[in-house]
Amino acid sequence: MDILKISQQLDKIEKLLLSSKTVLTFDEACEYTGLKASYLYKMTASKLIPHSKPNGGKIFFDKSKLDTWLLQNENQTQSEIEKKALSYTLKNKKRG
Numbered sequence: 001m002d003i004l005k006i007s008q009q010l011d012k013i014e015k016l017l018l019s020s021k022t023v024l025t026f027d028e029a030c031e032y033t034g035l036k037a038s039y040l041y042k043m044t045a046s047k048l049i050p051h052s053k054p055n056g057g058k059i060f061f062d063k064s065k066l067d068t069w070l071l072q073n074e075n076q077t078q079s080e081i082e083k084k085a086l087s088y089t090l091k092n093k094k095r096g
Contacts, residue, residue, distance in 0.1 A: 022063050029061040033070060 021028070029051075030037050043049040050065040076084075 024061045024063055024066070026059045026061075029059075029066065032063070033066060 024032055026037070026040065029035075030040055033040070035043075040049070044051050044059055049069055050062065052060045052062070054060070
């Protein structure tokens with residue numbers, strides 16, 4: 001087995017292990033979210049992302065809270081917008 005295939009297999013294993021964790025370290029959170037470490041530090045310092053610092057030391061993240069944070073400000077599809085507009089129009093149509 002060549003080194004490239006072994007490296008790819010290790011990457012897959014690491015991702016599987018990371019996906020099963022509920023609490024992530026700072027480095028794991030960077031990997032999970034795809035954010036650069038410097039940006040994630042800024043976000044934690046500004047209290048813009050949910051995190052924990054037990055005893056004021058290392059930074060940890062609750063994976064489910066990260067998921068919620070990552071999925072905030074969801075954009076609706078054109079179809080969803082059209083359905084809501086039609087529903088609103090039908091509901092508020094003046095009867096006359």
